Amino acid sequence: MAITVFALARIRNLYAVVMLGSIFSLLAAAMFVILDAVDVAFTEAAVGAGIATILTLGTISLTTSREKTQHRMKILPLGVVILTGIALIYGTLDLSHYGDPKAPAHQHVAPVYLKEAPTKTGMPNVVTSVLASYRGYDTLGEVTVIFTAGVGVILLLGNWRRRSRKDDNA
Numbered sequence: 152m153a154i155t156v157f158a159l160a161r162i163r164n165l166y167a168v169v170m171l172g173s174i175f176s177l178l179a180a181a182m183f184v185i186l187d188a189v190d191v192a193f194t195e196a197a198v199g200a201g202i203a204t205i206l207t208l209g210t211i212s213l214t215t216s217r218e219k220t221q222h223r224m225k226i227l228p229l230g231v232v233i234l235t236g237i238a239l240i241y242g243t244l245d246l247s248h249y250g251d252p253k254a255p256a257h258q259h260v261a262p263v264y265l266k267e268a269p270t271k272t273g274m275p276n277v278v279t280s281v282l283a284s285y286r287g288y289d290t291l292g293e294v295t296v297i298f299t300a301g302v303g304v305i306l307l308l309g310n311w312r313r314r315s316r317k318d319d320n321a
Contacts, residue, residue: 152178165215169207176200190278202301209308 155175162168176199183192247254264281272280282290 152182165211166208169204169211172207173200173204176203190282198297206304206308213308 152175155171155178159168159171159175162171176195179199180192180196183189183195247256251257264285265277268277268280268285269275272284274280274283
């Protein structure tokens with residue numbers, strides 16, 4: 152994944168950048184499968200490697216395939232990225248270790264979900280029962296946001312305005 156990121160930063164052909172971004176998303180999905188987060192892996196593969204790649208390729212078809220080069224490097228954006236990275240790393244210093252059974256996240260509702268979810272919801276998969284039953288409204292809200300974003304992108308990229316003007320003039 153790191154090699155893909157370095158290649159993304161160096162390449163100026165936007166088509167190659169989109170393809171490398173898709174490869175990065177597929178590698179991230181594979182990493183989530185290895186970490187036993189299959190639902191997150193499926194979402195990353197569908198959204199990151201699938202929909203995002205299609206939308207970006209559609210955008211490139213409406214523009215140019217080469218990035219405009221700048222002759223001087225801007226220091227402010229680099230500084231903002233470095234400061235944000237430092238803040239994010241600092242924020243992770245007091246997190247629990249990976250897989251720690253005594254982590255606070257595993258002490259509150261996780262034991263209840265693991266024990267009672269299959270009987271209360273009738274679904275054998277705990278992840279599915281949490282997403283479909285316990286977090287049903289939250290999941291519905293996320294799907295609504297994704298649907299609205301998709302409709303917005305279609306309206307922005309579509310030719311619906313040009314067609315309606317041609318129909319009015321005919």
